[in-house]
Amino acid sequence: MELYSFAKTVVFAVLKPIYRFEVIGSENFPKEGGILLCSNHIENLDPPVVGINAPRPVNFMAKEELFKIPILKSILPGVRAFPVKRGMSDRDALRKALKLLKEGEVVGLFPEGTRSKDGKLGKGFAGAGFFALRGNANVVPCAIIGPYKPFKRLKIVFGEVIDMEPYRERRASAEEVTEVIMEHIAKLIEQYKTN
Structure with a gap:
């Protein structure tokens, strides 16, 4: 946890002067319990940007190849x-x-995969x-609204929790639930994108 806090402070100090972060909806983030944080994916910087602006520490899946790079491996x-x-x-x-x-x-996830x-x-x-179905956790949709341009505003929007219980009760398919999550992300992008 020490390295996480240190890295978060350093990354924030480096990126904050370049990108004018506007964080919306932090109050939607449950203070405790498991959370599946699902976001759109527009740039390689998305994981650290979401991580440093989320109210709680985020565990991200990262492609295996990155763990073979000597510095990143540790x-x-x-x-x-x-x-x-x-x-x-x-x-x-x-x-x-x-x-x-x-x-x-x-757990942070980019459902698009790339x-x-x-x-x-x-x-x-x-x-x-x-x-979302098997993790017995809350699902929080997230939208990153760019583009990533120096000194321009970059929005990170956390949406309201998606209630998974109705889908678990009727044994909905993983595909259907993914579509629901993507619809929530799409609505956030549409609602908060800059004209």
């Missing part, structure tokens, strides 16, 4: 990142994320719905 676990193999079902990553959610932690090339919201993968 830093990433300290900032609560854990590896996931892309393009396949990674059972270790699934177990780790579910364990964190059940322990009352925040960043958008044109800035538009893409289709979400079923993994988000799987975690």
